[in-house]
Amino acid sequence: MKYAGLLVMAAGFFLSITAIVLYSAPTPRAGFVLSGVAVQCLGLFVAMRAHMETRGEDR
């Protein structure tokens, strides 16, 4: 699950980059970039949650 979360974070990055390439108007560009960062937050949540599930396990 941690890798899935990290993959989603990378997807958010490419979404943000795509926005500045595809859009020149400030509003849709900012909206898409914000969406990309929001996707990254989702990915970070998944990765954090995956780490949490290992709680209490001795290595």
Add this chain to the structure above:
Amino acid sequence: MNLQAALPLTDAAFALTLALLLLAPLAIAGVALINTGLGRSRSAAQALVGNLAMVAVAAIVFAVVGAVFTGNLAGTPGGAGHSFVVAGKPWNWLGAGPFLLGGLGSATPLSQLAVLFELLAVAMVVMIPWGSGADRLRLSAGLAISAVLAALVFPLLAHWVWAGGWLSQLGVNFSLGAGFLDGGGAATAHVLGGISALAVVWIAGSRRGKFPKEGLATAMPGHNAVYVVFGCLLALVGWLAWNVAGAVIWLHAPLAALPVTAVNTLLSASGALFATYTVTRVRFGKPDASLCANGWLAGLVASSACAGLVTPAESIFVGLAAGVFTPLLVELLELAVSIDDPSGAVTVHAVGGLWGLLAAGVFAPQPGQLVAQLIGIATLLGLVLPGVYLIFRVLDRFVPFRVDPDGERIGMDLHELGGGAYPEFVIHRDDSYR
């Protein structure tokens, strides 16, 4: 932030900036003391020796390999950058400078200062994950982490942000303000360090007994609050020097703008301390020393991004916000997400730095600056964090991060160094095991 496009430095500006950079290592000393004080007494010597050794490895590796990819000596023989073209725009992704800092002595004064700044920044980067791995991260693993960060990750990011790379060119290529701005190394030093700290904690796991299968997390307080608070005071001096020098080198600020940068740095830290003091007093009935130290440091980290770009009033706001979220997030990460981060680096350096970068965009007068800062933040979260985690995962196979259980039981000092930091004192037995 393109050195080639900058006006030449006056002699006065060069002398001032060089003098400031000679004070900047006090920030490194401060963070080293904080890391040591927040760890346990039986690992104190290993923590401080580790800080020194990691700084040494990072400096050598960066000078030999890293500076090639950073490309700040691009004006010297062999210097150029590597770009690809997408949508008709060049994306400069890798620098190409000479090996072993060749030609440093004959480079422009600004390029020489830039290399010195980067050398200090990489030293700061490698110390941050070391503090998060306290009490269980092996010294050899710390050195390997240091080498990888200094050889590859930091140089790439520094090139993108400081040396004419694609993030710094967002303004030219996509009309996004002045491009991604990071005058004091919030992204290249602190967020990178904080992200690396998170990767280390994920891979090395928590200290034994920290998170029992049932019940609350075990409190493992730092062993020396004096180190921690004195480290904060040392860090202030270093940070003032760092932010002002960064404003000259990376933001090309005139001399007249530098006092405001210094004032903003102090105001941000002060606002953060005031907020953390208040929050911990309300939550716990008394202010918490280590959280106040974390708050102070988070204010300084946030100022790294925006001290040269905002007004004093905005700087106080930036600090206040950092001081509010720091204690809450440290607690949340530990209790709700099971992140065992003794130095609080994930909150202080990663989140504090990201907040500062965002604030620089929010308060910037240029249109599009906020989007440029968001693109930088997206790069740190979406490219750097996964990349660092994967690299560390591979590294862990060759140089195991975590000490064996016996080493953790007797303490890192005895296990790795053969002697403790406080040989004349009896270190109490570990009562955190359940």
